[in-house]
């Protein structure tokens with residue numbers, strides 16, 4: 001099983017909260033049939049289950065902090081294994097959040113072939129999240145938590161991009177443009193993988 005995943009194409013999708021990662025991932029799934037695994041969605045599913053672990057996760061996420069590394073990684077790995085037979089590739093959305101998460105992922109699962117860096121300005125991200133918060137029902141889409149998520153993004157996650165840039169697998173995507181124009185750039189990066 002683990003071997004099957006090792007040979008699959010792995011794409012990390014990294015960018016600030018509200019940059020448009022989920023939006024682009026949906027479009028990639030529709031065109032390329034990749035398996036989309038959003039680490040945030042996996043965590044929110046655990047919270048929704050009402051489990052004891054879910055309650056602990058909820059408290060961390062509401063503060064805009066990162067949940068323990070092993071928790072997220074185990075969830076991603078299980079979800080990857082569940083799709084191993086049918087998956088053409090994996091979009092790992094919202095992970096790694098810090099360099100250490102990337103290192104552990106590679107030890108336990110495999111190396112990414114590409115990192116899509118979804119880039120938007122801080123003001124843009126805040127605006128989008130506040131708007132999303134009107135309907136998302138997400139406990140962390142409020143101004144106070146958004147600010148903390150952004151701070152943590154710049155501090156912990158941006159170094160991830162520099163780390164993978166050294167390997168030449170980063171494609172920076174300007175997500176200030178309309179969704180379809182952003183996707184046109186994303187398509188080029190995915191097509192290069194073939």
Ligand SMILES: Nc1ccn([C@H]2C[C@H](O)[C@@H](COP(=O)(O)OP(=O)(O)OP(=O)(O)O)O2)c(=O)n1
Nearest residue numbers: 017018039040041061065066067072094095097
């Ligand atoms: N590897 C990860 C992924 C997520 N989280 C936690 C902290 C995040 O604030 C929360 C929500 O994750 P999302 O990826 O959904 O959140 P984003 O802030 O990126 O927003 P978005 O849904 O807009 O991508 O889950 C975490 O601790 N570790």
Ligand SMILES: Nc1nc2c(ncn2[C@@H]2O[C@H](COP(=O)(O)OP(=O)(O)O)[C@@H](O)[C@H]2O)c(=O)[nH]1
Nearest residue numbers: 017018019020021022023128132177178179182
């Ligand atoms: N203008 C514009 N808005 C976008 C784009 N991508 C996402 N959005 C909006 O920004 C919000 C956050 O997008 P989402 O995909 O959830 O971002 P994520 O937090 O990075 O997963 C959504 O409600 C979208 O409406 C884009 O490329 N252009």
Ligand SMILES: [Mg+2]
Nearest residue numbers: 021022038040
């Ligand atoms: Mg998302």
